[in-house]
Amino acid sequence: MxxxxxxxxxxxxxxxxxxxxxxxxxxxxxxxxxxxxxxxxxxxxxxxxxxxxxxxxxxxxxxxxxxxxxxxxxxxxxxxxxxxxxxxxxxxxxxxxxxxxxxxxxxxxxxxxxxxxPAGLSLKESMMLGTAGLTAALSVQELVDNGVTPDAGPILVTGATGGVGSLAVAILAKAGYQVTAVTGKLEESDYLQGLGADRVIARETLLTGNERPMLKTTWAGVVDCVGGEMLAAAIKSTRNWGVVTCCGLVGSPDLPINVFPFILRGVRLIGIDSAECPAAPRVKVWQKLATDWKLNxxxxxxxxxxxxxxxxxxxxxxxxxxxxxxxxxxxxx
Ligand SMILES: NC(=O)c1ccc[n+]([C@@H]2O[C@H](COP(=O)([O-])OP(=O)(O)OC[C@H]3O[C@@H](n4cnc5c(N)ncnc54)[C@H](OP(=O)(O)O)[C@@H]3O)[C@@H](O)[C@H]2O)c1
Incomplete structure (x- = not known):
C-alpha cells in the first residue's frame, strides 16, 4: 500500500x-x-x-x-x-x-x-460529470418528478456555459426537452447549441423589465445556477404551475422577489442540495447518467x-x- x-x-x-x-x-x-x-x-x-x-x-x-x-x-x-x-x-x-x-x-x-x-460509466466519464453533473441531473429529475414533461414548453437554464449549466442543457436535450440557454458569453452560442440548446439568449434579455413584479409567462421549467436577479427574473417569467430549481449563487445569494409568482401562478421553487442528498435519489440519477441520460x-x-x-x-x-x-x-x- x-x-x-x-x-x-x-x-x-x-x-x-x-x-x-x-x-x-x-x-x-x-x-x-x-x-x-x-x-x-x-x-x-x-x-x-x-x-x-x-x-x-x-x-x-x-x-x-x-x-x-x-x-x-x-x-x-x-x-x-x-x-x-x-x-x-x-x-x-x-x-x-x-x-x-x-x-x-x-x-x-x-x-x-x-x-x-454504475455500469456504463468509466471513472473518467464519472468525473467529467462530477458534482456538476450530479447537481444538473438532480435538477432535471425534480422537473420530471413535478410533472414538467418535454411537451410542456421551453426550459430555461441560467449560467449555461458553467459546469452545472452546460450539463443541465445537455441532459435536458437528451431527455427530449426544448432548452433555452441564458449566458453572459454569447460568443459560446455555437457550443451551447451543440450541447442541445434550441435558443441562446443574453443575460440582459432575461433581465429586461425585471423591475416589474411579474413578467410574461415563458418557461415551463427553469434550472437556475446563478441566484439573485437572474433567478428572480426566471421565476417571474415561469408559466403557471411551472417548476424552478435553484442550486447556485454565482450571481448573488439574494432573491429579490415578492410572492406574486408563487401565489398567482402556482410557480414551485425547489432547492437542490447535492451535498446532503440522500443515497436513494443520488444512486437513481447516477444510474440515469449512465444509461438514459448518458451524454455522448x-x-x-x-x-x-x-x-x-x-x-x-x-x-x-x-x-x-x-x-x-x-x-x-x-x-x-
Ligand atoms: N446546490 C448544490 O448542490 C450545488 C452543486 C454544485 C454547484 N452548485 C453551485 O452552482 C453554481 C454553479 O456552479 P458551477 O460549478 O457550474 O460554476 P461555474 O462552472 O463557475 O459556472 C457558473 C456560470 O454562471 C455564470 N455566471 C458567473 N458569474 C455570473 C454572474 N455574476 N451573474 C450571472 N451569471 C454568472 C457563468 O455562465 P454564463 O457566462 O454562461 O452565464 C458561469 O460559467 C455555484 O454557485 C455552485 O456553488 C451548487
Missing amino acids: PQQFKALLVEQPEKKVFTRSIVTRNVAELPEGELLVKVHYSSLNFKDALSSVGNPGVTRNFPHTPGIDAAGEVVSCSDGTFQPGEQVIVTSYDLGMETDGGFGQMIRVPSNWALKL RLEAMVEEVTLAGLEEKIQAMLKGGLRRRALVNLQKS
Missing part, C-alpha cells in the same frame, strides 16, 4: 493569506474513515475554487486539500462495504470542504460517502488537466471565465 501521495495543499501562512502548492503528503495524515481510495480523476467545481482561496463558507481549517469530487479504486475498506480494486465515486458530504478531498491521489472517507461506479459529447465539455494545471483553472473559475469544466487526472504528472 502506498504510504505517500501527491496533492494540492492550501496553506494559510498568515491571516487572510492563502498559498497553494503541490506537495507530497503521507497517507497517515488523512482523516479517519473506513474507506481508502486511490483517486484516478477529480474535477473542479465552484466550491473547490472557493476552498482554494480560503473562503470560510467552505473551508475554515488549513492546511487543506480541496476537491469535492473523486473517482478511483478502493485500496482498503475496513467495514467490508467495498472490496479492494472496486471502482467508486465519492462526492458530496464533507469531501473537499473540511475533509481532504479529490485534489490528492489518495482520500480516506466514511464508506457511506461512496457509491459503486462529454469529451467536448471538459479540458483535462493535471494537479499542476489546476491553478490557472481555479483563477479562471473565480472570474466567471472558465470555458470548459476542468477534469483533473490525478495519475498523470
Whole structure:
C-alpha cells in the first residue's frame, strides 16, 4: 500500500493569506474513515475554487486539500462495504470542504460517502460529470418528478456555459426537452447549441423589465445556477404551475422577489442540495447518467488537466471565465 501521495495543499501562512502548492503528503495524515481510495480523476467545481482561496463558507481549517469530487479504486475498506480494486465515486458530504478531498491521489472517507461506479460509466466519464453533473441531473429529475414533461414548453437554464449549466442543457436535450440557454458569453452560442440548446439568449434579455413584479409567462421549467436577479427574473417569467430549481449563487445569494409568482401562478421553487442528498435519489440519477441520460459529447465539455494545471483553472473559475469544466487526472504528472 502506498504510504505517500501527491496533492494540492492550501496553506494559510498568515491571516487572510492563502498559498497553494503541490506537495507530497503521507497517507497517515488523512482523516479517519473506513474507506481508502486511490483517486484516478477529480474535477473542479465552484466550491473547490472557493476552498482554494480560503473562503470560510467552505473551508475554515488549513492546511487543506480541496476537491469535492473523486473517482478511483478502493485500496482498503475496513467495514467490508467495498472490496479492494472496486471502482467508486465519492462526492458530496464533507469531501473537499473540511475533509481532504479529490485534489490528492489518495482520500480516506466514511464508506457511506461512496457509491459503486454504475455500469456504463468509466471513472473518467464519472468525473467529467462530477458534482456538476450530479447537481444538473438532480435538477432535471425534480422537473420530471413535478410533472414538467418535454411537451410542456421551453426550459430555461441560467449560467449555461458553467459546469452545472452546460450539463443541465445537455441532459435536458437528451431527455427530449426544448432548452433555452441564458449566458453572459454569447460568443459560446455555437457550443451551447451543440450541447442541445434550441435558443441562446443574453443575460440582459432575461433581465429586461425585471423591475416589474411579474413578467410574461415563458418557461415551463427553469434550472437556475446563478441566484439573485437572474433567478428572480426566471421565476417571474415561469408559466403557471411551472417548476424552478435553484442550486447556485454565482450571481448573488439574494432573491429579490415578492410572492406574486408563487401565489398567482402556482410557480414551485425547489432547492437542490447535492451535498446532503440522500443515497436513494443520488444512486437513481447516477444510474440515469449512465444509461438514459448518458451524454455522448462529454469529451467536448471538459479540458483535462493535471494537479499542476489546476491553478490557472481555479483563477479562471473565480472570474466567471472558465470555458470548459476542468477534469483533473490525478495519475498523470
Ligand atoms: N446546490 C448544490 O448542490 C450545488 C452543486 C454544485 C454547484 N452548485 C453551485 O452552482 C453554481 C454553479 O456552479 P458551477 O460549478 O457550474 O460554476 P461555474 O462552472 O463557475 O459556472 C457558473 C456560470 O454562471 C455564470 N455566471 C458567473 N458569474 C455570473 C454572474 N455574476 N451573474 C450571472 N451569471 C454568472 C457563468 O455562465 P454564463 O457566462 O454562461 O452565464 C458561469 O460559467 C455555484 O454557485 C455552485 O456553488 C451548487
